[in-house]
Amino acid sequence: MAAHFGMIGLGTMGRNLLLNVADHGYEVCGYDPNVDQQKRLLAEAGELKVTAAESLPEFLSHLATPRIIMLLVPAGKIVDSVLNELMPLVEKGDIIIDGGNTHFTDTDRRYDMLQSSGVHFIGMGVSGGEEGARRGPSMMPGGNIESYELVKEILEAIAAKSDEGPCVAYMGNKAAGHYTKMVHNGIEYAMMQLISEIYAVLKKAGELSNNELHLAFDAWNKAELQSFLVEITAAVFKQKDPETGNDLVDMILDKAKQKGTGMWTSQNAMDLNVPLPTIDIAVTMRYISALKDQRVSNSRLYNLPESVTPIEKELLITLSKSALHFGFLIAYAQGLHLLKVASEAYNYAIPLPEVVKIWKGGCIIRSAMLGDLRKAYVDDNNLANIISSPVFQPLFASLRNDVKQVLAIALENDIPVAALSSALHYFDAITSEKLSANLIQAQRDFFGAHTYERIDKPGVFHTEWEG
Ligand code: 6PG
Numbered sequence: 001m002a003a004h005f006g007m008i009g010l011g012t013m014g015r016n017l018l019l020n021v022a023d024h025g026y027e028v029c030g031y032d033p034n035v036d037q038q039k040r041l042l043a044e045a046g047e048l049k050v051t052a053a054e055s056l057p058e059f060l061s062h063l064a065t066p067r068i069i070m071l072l073v074p075a076g077k078i079v080d081s082v083l084n085e086l087m088p089l090v091e092k093g094d095i096i097i098d099g100g101n102t103h104f105t106d107t108d109r110r111y112d113m114l115q116s117s118g119v120h121f122i123g124m125g126v127s128g129g130e131e132g133a134r135r136g137p138s139m140m141p142g143g144n145i146e147s148y149e150l151v152k153e154i155l156e157a158i159a160a161k162s163d164e165g166p167c168v169a170y171m172g173n174k175a176a177g178h179y180t181k182m183v184h185n186g187i188e189y190a191m192m193q194l195i196s197e198i199y200a201v202l203k204k205a206g207e208l209s210n211n212e213l214h215l216a217f218d219a220w221n222k223a224e225l226q227s228f229l230v231e232i233t234a235a236v237f238k239q240k241d242p243e244t245g246n247d248l249v250d251m252i253l254d255k256a257k258q259k260g261t262g263m264w265t266s267q268n269a270m271d272l273n274v275p276l277p278t279i280d281i282a283v284t285m286r287y288i289s290a291l292k293d294q295r296v297s298n299s300r301l302y303n304l305p306e307s308v309t310p311i312e313k314e315l316l317i318t319l320s321k322s323a324l325h326f327g328f329l330i331a332y333a334q335g336l337h338l339l340k341v342a343s344e345a346y347n348y349a350i351p352l353p354e355v356v357k358i359w360k361g362g363c364i365i366r367s368a369m370l371g372d373l374r375k376a377y378v379d380d381n382n383l384a385n386i387i388s389s390p391v392f393q394p395l396f397a398s399l400r401n402d403v404k405q406v407l408a409i410a411l412e413n414d415i416p417v418a419a420l421s422s423a424l425h426y427f428d429a430i431t432s433e434k435l436s437a438n439l440i441q442a443q444r445d446f447f448g449a450h451t452y453e454r455i456d457k458p459g460v461f462h463t464e465w466e467g
Helices: 012-023 035-045 056-062 077-086 104-115 129-135 145-158 176-205 210-220 228-236 261-271 277-290 292-302 313-345 352-358 369-379 393-412 418-430 437-448
Strands: 005-008 028-031 050-053 068-071 095-098 120-127 138-142
Touching: 005 012, 005 056, 012 028, 012 035, 012 050, 012 129, 012 145, 028 035, 028 056, 035 050, 050 056, 068 077, 068 145, 077 095, 077 104, 095 104, 095 145, 104 120, 104 176, 120 129, 120 145, 120 176, 138 145, 138 176, 138 352, 176 210, 176 228, 176 261, 176 277, 176 313, 176 393, 176 418, 210 228, 210 313, 261 277, 261 313, 277 292, 277 313, 277 418, 313 352, 313 369, 313 393, 313 418, 352 369, 393 418
Parallel strands: 005 028, 005 068, 028 050, 068 095, 095 120
Antiparallel strands: 120 138
16 A cells, blocks of 8 residues: 555544544555554544554655655654654655644754755644544645645645635745744633633622533624634533532632743744733743642732622623623734734745634634634735724724723722733733833933934934933
């Protein structure tokens, strides 16, 4: 058998993606040094045309040429060691796809390294988790357009489908695909943090039960807020803990973990001077959540009042819906702004209308809002920030007041809502003709002679400040 597609790394993601390829009529082969994973693949394959190789040379011998080899191994050094093993065995024209959550600088380096070998290298973000990999992920491949053309047919077959077709498209040069996936994850962190803050407001200020929370999120998922994350949140509130019979969400420790992709987004945004405070704060709140011991002991020192100002549930649900809508849009706005700047800074040439199109299905941040985002970028593919798009102006204007009310309720009830407030402050600042940075310039010139510009004439000025 000459397989059309090979997978190195048969963890859940690798196995599921490979079976997805096989579902579409392709012959596939998998390799993993762990024999148990090979066995698992074959057990799950059923009647599909799937083989598992016991060694890398055997794996390569199973593949039709040019070989399409995807790696789904943990990002980092393991990718380098697999590439080192692979390179002497592959041939010019073969295609290697790294499908992990790889840092874009590693992909740029590996892409450059493989250039002279004549082997195609595609860095591809894959989103949608285990289920997405099996049934249809959103995929963000970057590299050479010629390389992408060689794998396009298979990727389009296995991708999630939205009303606009397969959720995969060429994302641009070199590490553009992994960069886009990193930003996707930054947006994912922000959306998750916003949902968790709204959960806190509804639970504490609105005293909603888990069943009422389920009903609210479920209803939201049927309207403007329709999205994967709102959908699974509704389901979370219904889940029982088989051990205790309690609602499972109440049994889960409030310490959020992370693998670093949200942090990478914030770090790189800082390098590129792009403001994305809602993503920053989402990363930071995961850090604060992790400081459980400190939080517990500090809570005893300050003993903030537990009192709640009663608020009518239906009103709070309505306001919260608008607040989440506003927050989600700001998360997209910040992430897409970073993508635009990075695309220019790194010569990635990332097509933003295509990005929002392939995020419409399969990925974790998919939502009904992406329809309007798509429209905004199709109307103006040079859009710097969706805040200035006519598609969104009326919406931002109408939601803003409800956000303020939710923030006031949160403040009144001592509920930290750092992401939601950052979203409003970001919006207010980026739509302000005048900010207070004139004072910062005065201070800089005062203590460091850093100079300032004036509002009434061009040039650079310095003052010998008194005092
Ligand atoms: C996806 C996700 C996925 C990510 C997890 C966990 O698009 O399918 O982004 O790639 O690894 O969401 O991320 P954290 O462990 O950092 O929360």
